[in-house]
Structures are given as C-alpha cells and as structure tokens.
Amino acid sequence: MHRSWLLGCLVLSLALTGVPGLIPTHYLSLSDVARLQSALGQPFTDLESSYYSIVGLTKLGSAVPDHDEVCRFLKSQLDPMSLDSLFFAAEASNAISGCEIPVSNETRDILLAAVSEDSTMAQIHRAVSALSSLGLPVASQEVVAALTARIKKEDNVMAITLALATAAKLPQQAELGAILEEIEDLTARLDDLGGLYLQFEEGLEATAMFVSVAYSLSDHVDMEPPLKEDQVIQLVNSIFSKKSWDSLSEACSVALAAAALSNNRFHVPVIVSAQGPATVSHSQPTLQLLITDVMSQPLATANVLVESAYAVASKSLILSQAPFTLNDGVFELNFMSSQPASGYYQFTVAVTGDSRLVANHVELKVKVSTEVAVTNMDLSVVDKDQSIGSKTTRVDYPSKSKTPFTADSHQNFAMSFQLVDTNTGVELTPHQTFVRLHNQKTGQEVVFVAEPDAKNVYKFELDTAERKSEFDSMSGTYTLCLIVGDATLDNPILWTVADVVLKFLDEEAPATIQPKTLYVPKPEIQHLFREPEKKPPTVVSNTFTALILSPLLLLLILWLKLGANISNFSFSPSTILFHAGHAAMLGLMYVYWTHLDMFQTLKYLAIIGGVTFLAGNHMLAQKAVKRTEKN
Amino acid sequence: MSNSVLSVISRFLEEYTTTTPNRLKVVDAYLLYILLTGALQFLYCLLVGTFPFNSFLSGFISCVGCFILAVCLRIQINPQNKGDFLLLNCREPEEGSL
Secondary structure, three states: OHHHHHHHHHHHHHHHOOOOOOOOOOOOOHHHHHHHHHHHOOOOOOHHHHHHHHHHHHHHOOOOOOHHHHHHHHHHHOOOOOHHHHHHHHHHHHHOOOOOOOOOHHHHHHHHHHOOOOOOHHHHHHHHHHHHHOOOOOOHHHHHHHHHHHHHHOOOHHHHHHHHHHHHHOOOOOOOHHHHHHHHHHHHOOEEEOOOEEEOOOOHHHHHHHHHHHHHHHHHHOOOOOOOHHHHHHHHHHHOOOOOOOOHHHHHHHHHHHHHHHOOOOOEEOEEEEOOOOEEOOOOOEEEEEEEOOOOOEOOOOEEEEEEEEEOOOOOEEEEEEEOEEEOOEEEEEOHHHOOOOEEEEEEEEEEOOOOEEOOEEEEEEEEOEOEEEEEEEEEEEEOOOOOOOEEEEEOOOOOOOOOEEEOOOEEEEEEEEEEEOOOOOEOOOOEEEEEEEEOOOOOEEEEEOEEOOOOOEEEEEEOOOOOOOOOOOOEEEEEEEEEEOOOEOOOEEEEEEEEEEOOOOOOOOOOOOOOOOOOOOOOOOOOOOOOOOOOOHHHHHHHHHHHHHHHHHHHHHHHHHOOOOOOOOOOHHHHHHHHHHHHHHHHHHHHHHOOOHHHHHHHHHHHHHHHHHHHHHHHHHHHHHHHHHO | OHHHHHHHHHHHHHHHHHHOOHHHHHHHHHHHHHHHHHHHHHHHHHHHOOOOHHHHHHHHHHHHHHHHHHHHHHHHHOHHHOOOOOOOOOOOOOOOOO
C-alpha cells in the first residue's frame, strides 16, 4: 500500500517539477551555527555529555579544543564493563584524531554479547557502533537478524531510527534491504503541519536523528532515500525552526542533521537569501544574493540565474535568463542596467550546477527605489468668483516663499506641483503626498491630501469657508508644509513651502484649543434594566374592579326576582362532592393566577376535574332516576 | 322618531316578560351578566390601556366563551325549538320548578 501511494506521489511530483515549490523558511544562519557551537562547546562533566559535544562539534566542522585533554578525560571516565560507557568513549575518540581506547578481550565479549535479539535496540546500536569505531569485527548477518527481530518488538520511532543507524555501520555487502524499507515507513509516520513542517510527534530530536540517519544509510548503500523534495524542505523547516536547544542530545542531533543535509549524495537544500534588504537603486545598482546550504556555508559550485523578472504593477517582463556573477562569495547582478522604473519586481531565481540541489527555484521580491524631486510648485490665491485674476508664485525646493499668502473667506488658496523621478524624469505618484498646515501660535495642525489629476500634476485647493470646521475657525498664520513619502523613495520630502494667513468668518476664538481627545475614558454606561410598564393609578383599577363585580350583584338580584332558588338541593354525597369540586376548580383558578404554573395547575385540575365529573354525573343520574320515579 | 323607538322597546319588554318561560329568563339573566362583565372589561381596556394585555385577553375571551355556551344552552331549552332537539329535554317542567 505504501509503495503504490509513493509511486503516485512520485509521478505527481515529477509532473510538478519546474514549478517553484516549497522553499525553506528556517535554516541555520551564521549566528545560529555559532550558538549551536557554543551550546555544544560547554565544558563537559561526564562521558555522555562529552560524546554529544565532541560528535556534534566535529560534525559542524568546528575544532574540538585540546585533543589530548579530552582523550585523557575519555580514558579516565571509561568503565570497560558498561556498554553505554564503551559506546560514548569509542564514538568520541573516533571523532578526535589520535585517541585510542584500549580494547581487551572482555570488552569485545561484552560488546558481542549485546548483539542479540534479547537486547534492546539502543543496546544493539551502541554495541555495533562501538565495535565498528574500535575497529573490531562485526558479524553483520547476526546484527541484521537481531535488528529485524527487534524492529518487530519495538515499533517506536526512536528504535527504528537506531536500527537504521546501526545498519549504516555495517559493511556494504550486508543484506540491508528490509531495513532500508523502514525509511519509507518512518517517512509515512511523519506529521504534516500546515504543509510547511514535517516532524515526528516524538519531537525535534527524533526528527533530526531520523534525517541524519536516513541520509547516512542512503549514502552508505548508495540508494536515494524515498523523500520527496517538498518533504525534505518541510523537514528542514521543522529541524531548524528551534534556535535554542533544551539538551545536549538535542543540540547534537540538530548538528548531525545539519551536517547530513549539507553534505550527502542525494539532496542538498539550498538557501537563497539577499545580502541586506533586496533593494536596488542608482547608488546601489547591484542585487547581491547569498547562496548557501542549511548551515550557511556558501555552495562551492553553483550557477545562479534569473529566470524571469516581472514588474509587480504592470506585469511586464524586464529580465529573462540573466546570469549572476560570482564576486567574492556573493552573487551579483546589476539590475539597474536594465533601467527599471521604480517599484517592486518579482524575481524567479534558479540555482543550478549540482543535481543534488533541492528548492533551487526561488521567488524573490526586489524593490527598486529612486529619488523624487518637486518641480513646478505654483502657489496662488484665487478669488472664488474668479473675477480677479490669480497671482501665481513659483517656489523652488528647498527654499521657502518670502511673501506670505493671505486668503479669507472669499478666496481659495491653490497649490499645484509635479513629482518627478530625478534619474529618469518620469512623473511619479507616491503613496503619501500630504499638505500640512500648522498654526504656530496655537499648535493646531491640519493635514490634507494632494491628489494628482490625469496628467499627473498634483493639485491642492483650500476653500477657506468650507474647511473652517477643521481649523476650528482659528484665523492666523499657518505654515504650509509639503510631505512626500513612499516605500520606493530614498529621499522623502518635508518642505516648508510658505506661510499662509487664513481669515475665517465668525470667529469663535476659544481661548485655548483643546486637542481632540480621542482616547479618554468614555462616560460610563449604566445598565438600564427593562423599565416596568406604566401602570394606571390604583384608584382607576380599583374602581373598575368594583365595576366588573357589580354585574354579579345584578345577576343575583335578577335571579332572586325570577324566583330561582335552591330548595331542591338534595344533600346526597355526590351532590356535595360535585359542588365542592366545582368550587375547588374555581379556587384552583385563583391559586394558578397567584402561585402556580401551568403544569402544576393541569395536574391539580386533572385530579379535581375527574372527581367533579364523576360526582356530577352521578348526581344528574340520581336526579333523572328521581324524576322518572316521580313520574 | 324617538317616540317610535321607545314604544318599540317598551312593547318588546312587555312581550318578553309575559311570553318567555321562567327557565329562559334565568338563562337570560346569566347572559346579561356575562355580557356586562365582558363589555366592562373591554371598556377598561379602551380607556386605560392594554396593560396587562394577558389579563385582558383571558378575561374577555372567557366571557365570550361563557356567553356562547350559555346561548347554546338557551337555544336547546327553548320550547319553540323543540322540533330540532327531540331527544333532549324530554321532560316537562314540574309544577313550581324550572
């Protein structure tokens, strides 16, 4: 089942090559590598930490200080009877040159005895590693048999990873086919997080160990590991996303993974990063890229090419298939020679030169910035009815106009200018073009936006009467400033253009202008409970209650007049029961109104009603019998 | 005009008191009581407002219900309708009783 799924994925991934796929978002920068080295280089106190430090540092390519001291430490801490101790010492001494651990027959026997089905996977791994590091012969068939048997019993990720690590230590001729398949199975057990990360739920150490072991085994048997390019990048993201490590073993596993990913025969993820911000301008016309592996080591053989460069705004193709030149370890391209207009450009960069490179198609956003100049700044005061011609004054940047302008409620103040690119002379429309009026006396500041018209000429008009609310009708001298800014401008402009005296009508002249307080506490909201409805005065309702009861009186009087009487009332039990039940029902009605809810009432009504009905039935039957008897 | 109305009313009342049997008058008195009660409730609602609306509804509708049931009773015991209700009211009122 795994194989067919993998085959399908392979076909799909083949179909998708050439499309920029996943790129690594996390890797070890130079400072990260330094931090890892310092984490591993802490002085060690016991054999296990010395193993992690030495092996980790060696894999990172940094030197272990003072080999002799370390060797002496290893020999002194070694316990020749303990398997773990032998493993740590053997591996550490193998990593430093010129350190030999003495081997006795007992040592060899202990190590060989550990290779069996009954030992745990960790024990088998340590024994085989120690045997191979110490140069002792290893019976590979026994080891493979033991491993295969143990894999069935210990199914967890760490155990299988250790099995793979053990297999990598065996000679190439050994039967490693079954164990190689475990790489695929383990790959299937990785958790995909958001399509960006791939890691074991056991954590970072397990993932990093798996990567280093998978590549070492694959290199050993010269077979490509069944990891797709996207999976490799996801693993890179997971392993290098953590920049500070909890334990020495975790740091060591990350170092091993970094070494494996930067130097193996099959997959080498490449990191493309811009040196500094990816910005190009006339003063800095070259785009500089750093091409490194995951440990920030520059790649020895690489050809970098811009496959295509599009302007984001206009989608026009600026560059195609332009190569970068290698200059002192940095790849450079003179982008300004293509004379791009200012703005953002989407680059697709391809790194070639090595068939092992993974994630070598990268998308990069490059900014081309330029400088802006304000030209043709014309200020004028125009009369509203335009009967009097406007007087236009031209002001040159960066000087300020000598004469202040006066505008009262009959006049408009107008300003027009153009913004041009100093290098190309093209008219620009930056994001921020503000006109700020600042009252020197009161500190008021009002900001307006100047808008360009169809010919890219910016115009600003201040209608004194219309805008007086924003000025709080404060007349006075205002300094007029022009603010121009944009992400692609290297020289944002803040230019005090002129002084403008504004006269407003109906000046309220408040003594001090309160700054608009937006962020003061608002008045507290008191919760209003639902107001009970207005009831009529008690007198009215009492009157009407009496009025409603009066027809009852009338009824009794009428009945008495008509001669209705209860002389025929027979005191038999059913009669009494009936009348009592009827009265009880009326009483229940009152109690329902005051105390009970519907369900309780229905319950009582069922009981009383049943009794009343039966009694009433009996009573009427008796009456009928009495009548027929009489007749 | 009013003269004729008054005379019609007085004639009606006279006929009513003489021709209707006592049984029916008892029921009619009950009907009048119910009617007045309902009408007064409605008047209160019009004058003072519909608060509490539930009480008004229950009072008024119960009056209407009682009125209808009493009217049905009256129709059934009316001797002029004897032909429609052959199986009911087979007995004649006794002497001195309804």
